[in-house]
Amino acid sequence: MSATVLDEVTAIRESAAPLRSPQDLDPLVRRIGHARIVLLGEATHGTAEFYRWRAELTRRLLAERDFSFVAVEGDWPECHRVHCCAAGAPGAPNDPGQVLWGFRRWPTWLWANEEVAEFAAWLRSFNATGDGPPCGFHGLDVYSLGESLRSVLGYVRAHAPEHVGAALQAFHCFEPYGEDPRDYGVSAALVPENCREEVVRLLTALRSAAPADSVPGLDPAFVAEQNAEVVAGAERYYREMVGGGARSWNTRDTHMSDTLDRLLRAYGPHSKAVVWAHNTHVGDARATDMAAAGLLNLGQLVRERHAADGVVAVGFGTFRGSVLAADRWGGAMRRMPVEPARPGSLEGLLHDAVPGEQSLHVFGAATAWAEELREHRAIGVVHRGGGYVPTVPSARYDAFVHCDETTASTPLHQWEPEEGDEAQTYPSGV
Incomplete structure (x- = not known):
C-alpha cells in the first residue's frame, strides 16, 4: 500500500x-x-x-x-395501493405485507420484500397515531402503461364520463400491442402512426387541480391524472428505447423528477x-x-x-x-x-x-x-x-x-413472472 x-x-x-x-x-x-x-x-x-x-x-x-x-x-399503481394501506384509506387492506405481496411486475423483489413490509407497517402505525395528513408512499417510475391506462378508464367512467371518449381512444390505440409495450416502441419506429395524439388528448382532459380540501395523495382526480402522466411518459420511453442511446434513460429519469414535483405540489408548499x-x-x-x-x-x-x-x-x-x-x-x-x-x-x-x-x-x-x-x-x-x-x-x-x-434482502415471493413481461432498463437494469 x-x-x-x-x-x-x-x-x-x-x-x-x-x-x-x-x-x-x-x-x-x-x-x-x-x-x-x-x-x-x-x-x-x-x-x-x-x-x-x-x-x-x-x-x-x-x-x-x-x-x-x-x-x-x-410503479405508481402498485405503490398507490401501499399508500392507501399506510394512510388508512377506507376499503384498503390492513396489512401492508399483503399489499406488497400483490406486486407482480418483474423484478418483484425490489419492493415485495420483508424489509419494505416492515417499514410500511411502521408507516401505517405512524399515520394512525398522528393528527395531521398521512405521510405517503408513492411510485415514481414509468413502466405501468397497461395498468395505468385501465385505472384512468375506470376513473373517467365513474367520475368524469365526459372524458370516456378520450380514454377509450388511448386505450384502443395501445390495445393491439397487448401487455408488451416494447411492441409499441418497435411499431412507432417503423411507421409514422403512433399513440402520441391520443395520449395528449387524454392527458389534457384529465389535467385539473385537486380540490383544496382533498387528502394529499388520495384525491381520485390527482391519482387519475398521475396515471395519465405515466401513460404519457411510458409512450415516450418505449418509443425512445427502440432507438437506443441516452434518450430513453433521460426520458425515464425526467419522468421520475416530474412526478416528484407533482407530489410536492399536491402535498403543499411546505411539503x-x-x-x-x-x-x-x-x-x-x-x-x-x-x-x-x-x-x-x-x-x-x-x-x-x-x-x-x-x-x-x-x-x-x-x-x-x-x-x-x-x-x-x-x-x-x-x-x-x-x-x-x-x-x-x-x-x-x-x-x-x-x-x-x-x-x-x-x-x-x-x-x-x-x-x-x-x-x-x-x-x-x-x-x-x-x-x-x-x-x-x-x-x-x-x-x-x-x-x-x-446480506441479501428477504423476498415475499419465491417465484418470478415469465421472462419478457417488461423491457430491460437502460443501461444496467437500475
Missing part, C-alpha cells in the same frame, strides 16, 4: 462515524437540516442493509423533521420528500462518466430544480456479501455472492479504513479523500459480477453509508 493510499485510509478512518443504532445517524440528520428533499440510494436492488438504513433514516425524518412522503423507484432509488438515479450524474455519455438523472435534475429548497443526496455501498438478483433479464431471483470490491475503488478504500464495520461519511472539509475520481460499484437486478461507475464521491453525494459486508 503506497504512502498516498495509507494517508487516505487514515483520513477515512478518522472521519468515519460508526453506524450501530438509529442514533448514530445524528450527524446526517444535522447535515440534512431544513432540506426539502433527501435522496437515499442503494448500490444494488437486493441488499437488506440498504433497505434497513434507509428505513431508519426515513423514520427519523418523518417523525422529527416533518417530512411528508416517501417516493420510490417503483418535504424522501426518495428511495438506486445510486445511479439519486447520485448526481454530472459527477460520473454518465454525463459524457449524454445521460442525466434524477439526482441532477432535483439539484438543478430545487437548489434553493435544499437537497441532500446519500449514496450507499458495500465491499462484499450477498445480494438478491438474477443472472439474466426476467430470470429467477436468487441469492448471489457480491465479490470483494476492486482495490482502490471507493468501496475498497472504505474497507481498508473500517473493515467489517458499517459507517457513515458526511462529506465536508475533513473528507478531501472524497474529492478524487474513484471507481464506485453499481449492481442492477441482473448481476454478473457488477460494474463500476467512475465517480467523484463528494460531488455525486453529500454523504455516504458504507456497509462493509452485506
Whole structure:
C-alpha cells in the first residue's frame, strides 16, 4: 500500500462515524437540516442493509423533521395501493405485507420484500397515531402503461364520463400491442402512426387541480391524472428505447423528477420528500462518466430544480456479501455472492479504513479523500459480477453509508413472472 493510499485510509478512518443504532445517524440528520428533499440510494436492488438504513433514516425524518412522503423507484399503481394501506384509506387492506405481496411486475423483489413490509407497517402505525395528513408512499417510475391506462378508464367512467371518449381512444390505440409495450416502441419506429395524439388528448382532459380540501395523495382526480402522466411518459420511453442511446434513460429519469414535483405540489408548499432509488438515479450524474455519455438523472435534475429548497443526496455501498438478483433479464431471483470490491475503488478504500464495520461519511472539509475520481460499484437486478461507475464521491453525494459486508434482502415471493413481461432498463437494469 503506497504512502498516498495509507494517508487516505487514515483520513477515512478518522472521519468515519460508526453506524450501530438509529442514533448514530445524528450527524446526517444535522447535515440534512431544513432540506426539502433527501435522496437515499442503494448500490444494488437486493441488499437488506440498504433497505434497513434507509428505513431508519426515513423514520427519523418523518417523525422529527416533518417530512411528508416517501417516493420510490417503483410503479405508481402498485405503490398507490401501499399508500392507501399506510394512510388508512377506507376499503384498503390492513396489512401492508399483503399489499406488497400483490406486486407482480418483474423484478418483484425490489419492493415485495420483508424489509419494505416492515417499514410500511411502521408507516401505517405512524399515520394512525398522528393528527395531521398521512405521510405517503408513492411510485415514481414509468413502466405501468397497461395498468395505468385501465385505472384512468375506470376513473373517467365513474367520475368524469365526459372524458370516456378520450380514454377509450388511448386505450384502443395501445390495445393491439397487448401487455408488451416494447411492441409499441418497435411499431412507432417503423411507421409514422403512433399513440402520441391520443395520449395528449387524454392527458389534457384529465389535467385539473385537486380540490383544496382533498387528502394529499388520495384525491381520485390527482391519482387519475398521475396515471395519465405515466401513460404519457411510458409512450415516450418505449418509443425512445427502440432507438437506443441516452434518450430513453433521460426520458425515464425526467419522468421520475416530474412526478416528484407533482407530489410536492399536491402535498403543499411546505411539503418535504424522501426518495428511495438506486445510486445511479439519486447520485448526481454530472459527477460520473454518465454525463459524457449524454445521460442525466434524477439526482441532477432535483439539484438543478430545487437548489434553493435544499437537497441532500446519500449514496450507499458495500465491499462484499450477498445480494438478491438474477443472472439474466426476467430470470429467477436468487441469492448471489457480491465479490470483494476492486482495490482502490471507493468501496475498497472504505474497507481498508473500517473493515467489517458499517459507517457513515458526511462529506465536508475533513473528507478531501472524497474529492478524487474513484471507481464506485453499481449492481442492477441482473448481476454478473457488477460494474463500476467512475465517480467523484463528494460531488455525486453529500454523504455516504458504507456497509462493509452485506446480506441479501428477504423476498415475499419465491417465484418470478415469465421472462419478457417488461423491457430491460437502460443501461444496467437500475
